[in-house]
Amino acid sequence: MNKYNAEGYADPTAYGALSVIEKEEKAARPKFRPLVYICSRFAGDVPGNTEKAKEYSRFAVDSGAIPVAPHLLFPQFMDEGTERDLALFMGMVLLCRCAEIWVFGEHFSDGMKAEIDKAVKRRMTVRYFTDNCEEVTA
DSSP: OOSBOTTSOBOHHHHHHHHHHHHHHHHHSOOOOOEEEEEOOOSSSHHHHHHHHHHHHHHHHHTTOEEEOHHHHGGGTSOHHHHHHHHHHHHHHHHHTOSEEEEESSSOOHHHHHHHHHHHHTTOEEEEEOTTSOEEOO
């Protein structure tokens, strides 16, 4: 934005008004939210683990991130018995599109371990949380 008009004269009134408008527009823009992969148990207590994954996803949204939780999406249209390997593969593809992986819980399933290993190999940020969404630091 220029402080001078088309003829080269200072125009502080127009400059001030345009500066205010620009600040308001900038404040109204959505802030950046990174994609984070939600890594938590699914098998075993499927209804309970599904509810927990929803809570973890809500926590990610409240923390300023966009959650990616394939274990909430894929079971809605894929069969666990016959399409598990395909679902795991598709989850890994989504994992690779995320900026970070957030791991929830104290006990890791084989699927979770594979996701963590993939993230580590890709040098992604891995963050660990308790079941109550409290971050665990080393």
